[in-house]
Amino acid sequence: MQATTYAPHHAHAHEAHHADQGFWRTYIFSTDHKVIGIQYGLTALCFLLFGFFLMLMMRWQIAHPGEAVPLVGPLLNALLGDVAAKGIMSPDLYNSFGAMHGTIMVFLAIVPLAVGAYGNYLVPLQIGANDMAFPKLNMMSYQVYFLGGIIMFVSFFIPGGAAQSGWTSYPPLSMAVPTDGQTFWLIGMVFLITSSLLGSVNILATIIQLRAPGLTWMRLPFFVWAQFTASFLLLLAFPPLEAAGVMQLMDKVAGTSFFLPTGLAVGGNLANVSGGGSPLLWQHLFWFLAHPEVYVLILPAMGIIAEIIANNTRKPLWGYRSLVYGALAIGFISFLVWAHHMYLTGMGTKIATFFQTTTMIISIPSVIILTCLLISLWGGSIRFNTPMLFALAFLPMFGIGGLTGLPLGFSVSDIHLHDTYYVIGHFHYVVAPGTIFALFAGIYFWFPKLTGRRMSEYWGKVHFWGSLLFMNLVFMPMFIQGMAGMLRRMSDGAVQYSELKLQGVSGALSSTVIGLNNFILWGAVGLALAQIPFIINLFWSIKHGEEVHSDNPWEATTLDWQTPTPPPHGNFLTPPSVYRGPYEYSVPGAARDFVPQNEPQKKA
Amino acid sequence: MEIPYTVQARPDTGVYNAKVGMWLFLASEVMLFGGLFSSYILLRVSALEGTWPTGLLSVPLGTINTIILALSAITTLLAWVACKARMFDRFKLFQGLTILLAIIFLGIKSYEYRDKFTHYELVLKSGEIADGHLVRREANGDVVLHGHTVKEHAELMNGRKHVEHRELTIPKDQIVRMQNYGPWHNTFLATYFTMSGLHALHILGGIVVMGYLWGPGSRMWKTDPERFTNRVEVSGLFWHFVDLVWIFLFPTFYLI
Numbered sequence: 001m002q003a004t005t006y007a008p009h010h011a012h013a014h015e016a017h018h019a020d021q022g023f024w025r026t027y028i029f030s031t032d033h034k035v036i037g038i039q040y041g042l043t044a045l046c047f048l049l050f051g052f053f054l055m056l057m058m059r060w061q062i063a064h065p066g067e068a069v070p071l072v073g074p075l076l077n078a079l080l081g082d083v084a085a086k087g088i089m090s091p092d093l094y095n096s097f098g099a100m101h102g103t104i105m106v107f108l109a110i111v112p113l114a115v116g117a118y119g120n121y122l123v124p125l126q127i128g129a130n131d132m133a134f135p136k137l138n139m140m141s142y143q144v145y146f147l148g149g150i151i152m153f154v155s156f157f158i159p160g161g162a163a164q165s166g167w168t169s170y171p172p173l174s175m176a177v178p179t180d181g182q183t184f185w186l187i188g189m190v191f192l193i194t195s196s197l198l199g200s201v202n203i204l205a206t207i208i209q210l211r212a213p214g215l216t217w218m219r220l221p222f223f224v225w226a227q228f229t230a231s232f233l234l235l236l237a238f239p240p241l242e243a244a245g246v247m248q249l250m251d252k253v254a255g256t257s258f259f260l261p262t263g264l265a266v267g268g269n270l271a272n273v274s275g276g277g278s279p280l281l282w283q284h285l286f287w288f289l290a291h292p293e294v295y296v297l298i299l300p301a302m303g304i305i306a307e308i309i310a311n312n313t314r315k316p317l318w319g320y321r322s323l324v325y326g327a328l329a330i331g332f333i334s335f336l337v338w339a340h341h342m343y344l345t346g347m348g349t350k351i352a353t354f355f356q357t358t359t360m361i362i363s364i365p366s367v368i369i370l371t372c373l374l375i376s377l378w379g380g381s382i383r384f385n386t387p388m389l390f391a392l393a394f395l396p397m398f399g400i401g402g403l404t405g406l407p408l409g410f411s412v413s414d415i416h417l418h419d420t421y422y423v424i425g426h427f428h429y430v431v432a433p434g435t436i437f438a439l440f441a442g443i444y445f446w447f448p449k450l451t452g453r454r455m456s457e458y459w460g461k462v463h464f465w466g467s468l469l470f471m472n473l474v475f476m477p478m479f480i481q482g483m484a485g486m487l488r489r490m491s492d493g494a495v496q497y498s499e500l501k502l503q504g505v506s507g508a509l510s511s512t513v514i515g516l517n518n519f520i521l522w523g524a525v526g527l528a529l530a531q532i533p534f535i536i537n538l539f540w541s542i543k544h545g546e547e548v549h550s551d552n553p554w555e556a557t558t559l560d561w562q563t564p565t566p567p568p569h570g571n572f573l574t575p576p577s578v579y580r581g582p583y584e585y586s587v588p589g590a591a592r593d594f595v596p597q598n599e600p601q602k603k604a
Numbered sequence: 605m606e607i608p609y610t611v612q613a614r615p616d617t618g619v620y621n622a623k624v625g626m627w628l629f630l631a632s633e634v635m636l637f638g639g640l641f642s643s644y645i646l647l648r649v650s651a652l653e654g655t656w657p658t659g660l661l662s663v664p665l666g667t668i669n670t671i672i673l674a675l676s677a678i679t680t681l682l683a684w685v686a687c688k689a690r691m692f693d694r695f696k697l698f699q700g701l702t703i704l705l706a707i708i709f710l711g712i713k714s715y716e717y718r719d720k721f722t723h724y725e726l727v728l729k730s731g732e733i734a735d736g737h738l739v740r741r742e743a744n745g746d747v748v749l750h751g752h753t754v755k756e757h758a759e760l761m762n763g764r765k766h767v768e769h770r771e772l773t774i775p776k777d778q779i780v781r782m783q784n785y786g787p788w789h790n791t792f793l794a795t796y797f798t799m800s801g802l803h804a805l806h807i808l809g810g811i812v813v814m815g816y817l818w819g820p821g822s823r824m825w826k827t828d829p830e831r832f833t834n835r836v837e838v839s840g841l842f843w844h845f846v847d848l849v850w851i852f853l854f855p856t857f858y859l860i
Contacts, residue, residue, distance in 0.1 A: 210608060254787045256798070278646060
């Protein structure tokens with residue numbers, strides 16, 4: 001029961017198909033998984049840059065509180081009005097930028113890039129399918145995501161501005177802040193969650209149903225397993241947050257009190273609510289999603305890294321089965337750890353012990369995966385190209401992110417570190433030099449398949465070394481600030497708790513700790529500059545990059561490289577069959593140092 | 605370009621694509637309603653003494669609606685069986701009946717909602733509470749209720765206790781606070797309206813999909829009956845899930 005018709009193969013098959021359907025059906029309302037993947041990718045990269053700019057402005061405010069933001073200050077004032085009077089960021093504006101930075105980075109940038117773009121583009125190719133299982137649904141999930149993004153973006157410009165209560169939106173604070181931005185945030189989230197649900201159903205059904213003949217579960221590339229697990233997490237962890245989002249929306253627009261306790265006072269007055277709700281209920285529902293979400297961010301990244309490491313060490317991944325079972329174990333256990341974000345809520349020691357135990361247990365499969373990837377390097381003749389550099393940097397960077405998480409997993413140490421810059425440093429090491437490096441690696445790696453050209457290696461390396469250096473300059477000092485007790489989410493960069501304001505008070509933050517704010521600012525500026533070569537390289541190489549003369553320029557084994565370049569509508573010229581595992585590199589006795597999955601076994 | 609296994613089952617998994625998709629979607633729906641039911645439990649066990657009303661909803665109406673949905677579960681199954689047996693007229697009949705039953709369910713549900721929205725609680729200057737259905741508002745602002753008055757708010761929490769209702773006229777200047785039994789009134793009603801409302805949206809979605817398959821979508825019967833039968837089966841799976849949610853909603857809100 002394979003597909004019967006395939007696009008003809010000639011150099012312009014892609015363009016020919018485009019001409020058939022016209023601009024709108026080809027680029028905007030396309031049902032082709034590759035076009036949708038690129039749509040996700042470009043939209044998410046724009047949001048990634050936007051989220052980064054928000055943070056850049058905030059870093060200025062933290063280092064120079066009360067001083068006008070350079071360059072963009074007048075623009076902020078013109079666009080947003082009094083909250084940025086004279087170009088100075090008000091605390092309210094700082095709060096909305098902070099809340100939206102988190103929301104945009106997690107829900108509009110990283111997840112859509114890791115799952116929406118990579119999952120959509122690569123999963124059907126790697127499993128030898130001609131498209132996703134439900135192409136129309138696929139188109140819809142992108143559109144719903146885009147709409148959710150628009151709603152979030154528009155909320156900056158309404159009176160009162162965007163949501164101000166952190167990406168976590170804890171009530172009652174989120175109810176008390178006088179802006180409709182929170183309502184926009186909730187409606188936007190319902191859209192984004194719906195999009196994620198549709199997308200994950202599609203990816204799962206595709207992996208279950210459309211694997212090419214011979215592609216058994218244990219022959220799947222690890223990337224596909226990572227997407228499979230991440231999609232299951234999205235499918236099962238997101239709905240409780242959707243329920244919570246609906247309830248908070250009801251609190252906001254229908255006057256219910258799901259999360260508002262009896263006797264709640266706002267601004268010194270008793271709030272006019274029926275009461276009886278529970279603010280803690282929101283935290284439970286939020287973290288029930290948001291912890292598995294962390295693994296949605298990291299698993300696809302590990303999948304990308306695994307592909308690139310196997311390809312550039314020219315040897316099979318070490319411990320393929322351990323990787324697969326590790327990913328599945330992470331997926332399962334991630335549902336049992338959420339309350340380690342809530343040690344400060346006064347939970348009983350028995351409950352805290354349970355969540356400390358599960359948190360320690362989940363670190364085991366993470367370490368197994370990282371160790372497998374590390375050992376895979378052993379004895380390889382490594383090709384140090386740009387994707388491989390990013391992949392290699394991922395390992396220690398994610399390692400730092402993971403290990404600094406352990407003190408947060410124990411309630412004793414977490415009580416000191418909770419809500420400090422230590423936490424910010426920890427999860428940014430996981431996501432920024434961790435996941436984002438993996439996403440960069442993937443872009444450099446699969447660019448030749450998308451365009452038939454390579455990105456510049458030289459500028460790729462400039463981008464890599466700049467990013468690696470400045471990422472660490474930005475995030476490493478945060479551990480020091482956090483351990484010194486500097487709290488997050490403070491629009492004055494904690495000056496009010498420093499020696500500058502509290503002379504002779506024991507425990508006041510030293511001027512060294514405060515001084516690191518300026519250090520981080522310039523690290524962030526450097527990080528911004530380091531992205532310029534990437535952006536130019538990305539667009540310039542589409543037309544002017546070095547042309548590749550093979551459909552498989554990296555000499556890879558997986559099916560995504562056994563297609564024409566770029567893959568036409570329908571992907572494969574003939575339905576592929578799979579005869580071997582995903583990483584048959586340097587097989588003794590083979591003619592070349594790689595054997596593609598679709599190459600038949602020789603009769604003995 | 606054709607995607608495999610849209611009609612025939614894949615041999616090693618034993619199902620066609622849409623069925624896998626629907627089961628996965630239903631798994632996420634279980635988590636959605638699971639989150640809501642968990643919230644209900646948490647809010648109810650942490651409610652202060654005398655703030656959680658019981659017996660506020662009409663058990664007879666709830667029972668009738670339960671029976672209606674149970675019947676529609678049977679008719680939706682028979683509609684699929686008729687497709688399998690290639691009897692198009694019987695499919696039309698049973699699919700039509702399912703949609704009709706679903707619409708009756710929503711009709712009864714709206715009647716119940718209206719009953720709550722016209723039910724008022726008035727806190728009076730004397731400290732007493734007048735509670736009952738709004739009969740009319742006089743031109744001078746006085747309020748006429750069909751209900752009763754109580755001394756303590758907690759007395760209103762048992763809806764099953766029989767109390768004499770009579771027509772009360774409450775002068776405008778006696779009213780401190782007047783609020784109807786909407787979702788804003790208390791946490792019980794908040795959970796009731798949110799969860800039954802979300803369920804009603806699912807019913808509405810079911811009506812749209814099954815109506816499409818009954819009407820314009822049934823043209824596929826002539827071209828690809830096997831695929832059409834699959835569509836009926838998948839929409840039936842969804843419908844059974846919606847019924848199942850109600851089986852949990854009914855005791856939760858009406859009985860306990």
